[in-house]
Amino acid sequence: MMRAPTGESDMAKKERCVESAAQPAADGIVVAKELRKTYDSGKVKVDALKGVHFSVKEGEMVAVMGPSGCGKTTLLNCLSGLDDLSGGEVYIRGKPLSAMNDRERTAYRAQKIGFIFQAYNLLPVLTSVENVELPLLLAGKSPKDARKGALEALKAVGLEEWQHHKPSELSGGQQQRVTIARSLVNKPEIVFGDEPTGNLDSESSKDVMELLRKLN
Known part of the structure; x- marks a missing residue:
């Protein structure tokens, strides 16, 4: 699932209005049911998510689009377990995210x-291959295996x-390709993108989106 900038017309056909979506399918790799997130500073309450529900099937590429401040980043943070929900539930392959402890998350x-x-x-102090291999090293892979995996990922993105x-x-386009390689080096089941082309020119944006479609 990716959060897309509002002006990205080539993704318009993929737009998913999360507040008006149909009831989510139970067999989605990611299922969101009635997600609610409220930020309370003590003086002001902001409802960032209000009853969001949808599902994403395996292999599906989805863009969540909307104006700045409408809750797109909050949604991604809640789906990935970086932020806690105020209500509702996220299911990953049928397992509720709330059932995971901190270590499991x-x-x-x-x-x-x-x-x-x-x-x-x-x-900034690391090379492309060093940036890409870092997740593998943190996951306990040997330096040799981590370097091999990083080189394969860089090759996949043409770098x-x-x-x-x-x-x-x-x-900028090359840096984003390195970021994509790093995101894929662990062979994840799900990839979240927060405006992955937001800092790129139109031509680089097109290239990056085409690369993501190819790698999906």
């Missing part, structure tokens, strides 16, 4: 989910020849 994010960020979030370049030596 951490393992779920590390092993089952890939993240693609608008701001790339690449470590094998740029493996020794640091982020400052790459274009």
Whole structure:
């Protein structure tokens, strides 16, 4: 599932209005039922999510679209277990997210989910291959296996020849490709993207979206 910028017309056909969607199918890899999230500062209450329900089937590519501040990032954070819900439930392959303890949620994010960020979030002191292999090293893979997996991921996004370049030596589109490689290196079941083309020009945005469709 990806959060898309509002002006991304090439994804319009994939638009899913989460507040008016039909009742979610029980067999989706991700199922959201009546999700609610309220932020309460003590003086002001903000309902970021109000009864959101939908499902995503395995292999499906979905974009959630809407104006700034409508709750898209909050939705992704709740679906991935980064933020707690005020109400409702998220099911991952039929298992409720609320039933997982902190350790299980951490393992779920590390092993089952890939993240693609608008701001790339690449470590500036590391090369492309070092950034991509980092999730594998954190997951306990040997340096040899981690490097092999990272090179395979970079090859998949067409950046094998740029493996020794640091982020400052790459274009915005290339940095986002490194981010995509990093998100896929653990072979996750689900990939969340928070405006993955938001910082790119129109041509680079088109290339990145085409790459995501190809890799899906």
